[in-house]
Each structure stands twice: as C-alpha cells, then as structure tokens.
Amino acid sequence: MSVSIDARRIEVRELRKRYGRTVAVDGVSFTVEPGRVTGFVGPNGAGKSTTLRLILGLDRPDAGTTLVGGRAYRDLRQPLREVGSLLDPAAVHPRRRARAHLLWQARSNGLPARRVEEVLDQVGLAAAARKRAGGFSLGMRARLGIAAALLGDPPVLLLDEPVNGLDPEGIAWMRGLLRALAAEGRTVFVSSHLMGELEDAADHIIVIGRGRILADASVADLRERASSGRVALRTTRRPEAIALLAGNGATVATTGGEQLTVEGLPADRVVELLTGAGLPFSEVTSHRASLEEAYMELTRDAVEFGAPSVTVHTAPSEGTEVPR
Template identity: 55%
Template sequence: MIEAQNLTKRYGDKTAVDGISFTIPPGTVTGFLGPNGAGKSTTMRMIVGLDRPTSGTVTVNGRAYAQHRSPLREVGALLDAKAVHTGRSARSHLRTMAATHGLPARRVDEVIEMTGLGAVAKKRVGGFSLGMGQRLGIASALLGDPRTLILDEPVNGLDPEGVKWVRTLVRHLAAEGRTVFLSSHLMSEMAQTADQLLVIGRGKIIAAGPVQDVIDGVQDASVHVRSPRAAELADLARSAGASVTTTEPGTFDARGVTAETIGNAAARRGIAVHELTIRRASLEEAYMNLTQDAVEYRSETTHEAMEAVR
C-alpha cells in the first residue's frame, strides 16, 4: 500500500506537487495520469526517497521508503530505464543489484526468464533497444519480489506483444495481492490495464476512483437511437428530461436518460426502433476533458503551425 498525506514539493518558486493525499491499495492496478509537467515523476520519486518532500508524508507498506531494512524486497521501481551502466551485461547488472541487497543468485535467472531477456542476458546494455531496456528495468523492479511495484511508462518502446506482456504481468501481480502503481500516456492501454485512476494536473489531484467512475464523472453515457420516427421519439426523450442532439435524419443522441426509458416510450407509441445503443466516452476523451486546463506545455494546432511556417 502507498499512502500520501498533504504531500508537497517545491523547487524554489515552483510548486511541482501541491498538497496531494491519496491511497493506492494492494490487489489493484492504479493508473497515474497527467500531462507533462503535472507532477507525476516528482510524486513517484518522493515515494521511493529520491526526492524529499517539502512538507507532508508518503509511506509504502506503512513506512517511509528509507526506513525499510531491505527496500528492494518492499518496493520495486522503474523510473528511468536508462539508469544502467551501459558497459555491463544485463545479467551482470542484475547480479550486482542482487548481491548489494542480499538476494539469492537464482532470483536473477528467474527475472531474466520472466521478462524474456534470456537471449540477450550476456549482451552489453549499451546495445539494447529501447524495448529491451524497458524489459531490463522491469526485471530490476521485480528482482526483490516486492509487495509494491511503481512503474513509470513501462510500455514505452515495446512492440504490441511486449505491451500485452506488461498488461498481463501487472494484472497477475495485482491478483497476487500486490500494489501496482503505474503511469502511461497510452490511454487505450490504461483503460484495459488499470482498476483505479489517479489524475494529476498542475500538482493537484483532479480525479480519482475506479476507471469507469472517472470517465462517467466527466461525461455521461449517451444513447444513440435510429428510427423512422426519430423526431417523434426525440420529443418523447426530451419530455423525459433528456438532452437531445440530432446528427443526421433518422437518428439522434440522448443524454440524461436510459436506453430502457427510450425503448419503453417507443413501445407504448408503437414506434419502430432500428438501433438503441449505449455509447460511453473513452478514457482518452475523459482525460482530455479533465486536463484541458492543466496542460502546461500546449502545442499549436496543425493549422496554426502550418500558417506559422508560410
């Protein structure tokens, strides 16, 4: 479990993390989302003791990271996959970590096998692809068989097979009762992987909870209706309190009303319904809506960028 209370980090006049409190429970995968510069990396670094909070506290499994006698057995972290001596082999890197933390040598072989590094274990890390570097970083995080995993962009550089592997791995670890806290900018992957979300913007928590609750809290599901008497059925939906949008003849979208209500109204009037579909917002749509006022580094639109170079 990870628990933060009024966690704050300032760098001079800049507040990177602003009094946030949260709990990451065991047995779940919690996704950590936010724009670049929102405070995600700073928060993760404070959890593992790389940055000291200006104020507030953060504990892992009941203690501050530095208070654990064998931190690697409690917390495994992937924060920077490139933070490896490039002249060493993958096996040498892992053996050094194991020896430093009093871990058995057989554990090195186990994580090499687990992460698919067997074919490159004796090769120098400096020649690794980005994806192989990520696998080595995950192997390092798993080395102590920790109760808590903190993974920053673990699928960065991985091919589709590798992305699926990470998804399966973290789901398996959570099912074992471990705490898994991970960040990613791949919204479609986060929607498939995470149970809970923590969304941060400009150093503050702007949303938290189960994935679907976060999405529904931003934008209600709509009901898409197609009928030869769509206009009449739309009026019935409005009378039931729905907000109706017509996109093309014979169809409409309704918010604030259930599909059952529309279907029952159609049945009472003898109106044929050719389609009645519940449409939920995607995580990406909800995320963009949540963070639209929290983006620190905003790109120009394509049109503006093209005009600027003419």
C-alpha cells in the same frame, strides 16, 4: 484515520513539491493498497514522476509525507527487498552488460547472484544476459528495468510508464505480469499518461492533473461516473421526434442525416416516448464511456501542454458507440 502498518501499503499525505516556480505536486494524498494493480494516470507534466520520485526518497518534498509499509523510503536498509521500482528504462550504462547491470544492484542490497539469473529468466532476457545494455531496444530495456525491480522479490512495485514504447506483444506481456504480481498479493503501482494502456490491467485508478488528484476510484466506478447517458438513434421523422423528446426534458442534437443524439433521458424512456407517439425509429444505441473518455473528461482542464481547444465535447462518432 487509523495508521496501518501493512508492509505493502503506500501512503502519500498532503504532498507538495515545487521545482523553481513550477508547482509539480500540489497537496496530493492517496493510499495504494496491496493485491491489486493501481494505475496512476495523468497527462504529461501532471506530477506522476515527481510523486514517484518523492515516494522513493529521490527528491525532498516541500511538505507532506510518503510512507511505504509505514516507513519513509530513506529509512529502509535493504530497500530493494521491500520496494521494486522502475523509473527510467533508458537509465543503463551503454557499455555495461545486462547481467552486470543487475549484479551491482543485487550486491548493493546483499542479494545473491542467483537472483540475477532468476529475474533474467523471468523477464525473458536470459539469452541477452551477456549483451551490452546500450544495444538493447526500448522493449528490452523495459524488461531489464522490470528485472531490476523484481531482484529483491519485493512486496511493493512502483513502475513509471513501464508500457511506454513497447510493441503490442510487449504491452500484453507487461499487462499479464502486472496482473500476476498483484494476484500474488503485491502492491502494484503503475503510472501511465495513456489510460488505454491500463484499461485491461488496472483494478483501481488514481488520476492526477496539474499536481492534484482528480479521481481515486475503481475502474468500474470511474466508467460509471463518466457515462454521460447519451442515446443515439435514427428516425425518418426528425422534427417531430426532436419536439417530443425536447418537450420531455432532453437535449437533442442532430448529427447528420436521420441521426439524433439525445442527452438527459435514459434509453428505455426514449423508446417509450417514441413508441407512444407512434414515431418510427431504429438503431437505438446507448453510449457507454470508455475508460479513455472518462479520463479525457477528468483531465480536460488539467492538460499541461495540450493543443488549444480540443473538441472533446462533440457528440460521439459512430465508431465509439457501444451497442448495449
């Protein structure tokens, strides 16, 4: 494997970290490429924040390396100019005003005070610049955290759950911002415990569960992979239809009334068989997995604190079916 020195690439190799007896990250490797939004998704406790903390040099890994632009974060001299990060939007001093909160960060990396005004404008907090951060709503704190991440106009952005707790308007704003930053050629690495939050923002998804990488694929690939090929239909002659389809290798389940769910046969083959046998049918729908379902599928065994026996395996309800 060639070692790239692209200043915008994040590389994580064989990363391991345990806290006491808990293994937080267990041999994680991935690369985050510039120019796109990469989602970092996993259930709570999966190791997302730990990985981000290790990349930022906050915690020391037990093994493995993390590089940003080919260098360890701790070796960066003006890190805010190279990596913008947001780990915890609540980490503000309640009595300090928003402007001062950004100014000291600018000073710590030799950035001009002008940048403070610019990023406050950029995130729509200019009017709140003189307010104390303690009075900020969750949404305002998220914006303040993003402003801090943008201070050094960095080519790499690392954001831990930036959408968490935002209202719909805030979520839409954040998605737009993430896309815009990636479109400028920046590396945008965003974690979330909800795949849905990233559904319209991310181009690429890295799924982590119990400290291991479960998937590292484009959004399109991930969707493809999780589509189970289930076909739902309605027929007035259920027993015959079941016998026919099962005889052709499908697994058929009845889901109440005249409804059938067919697994193991593509929709066009189902239609062909039923038509050939002269059986009446209607409302044929091919089930296409949402990103959220793909994620649930991947992390089913990796949910750290999940409720016991989550019934992910049941046939999809009508509400989740997408007609093709």
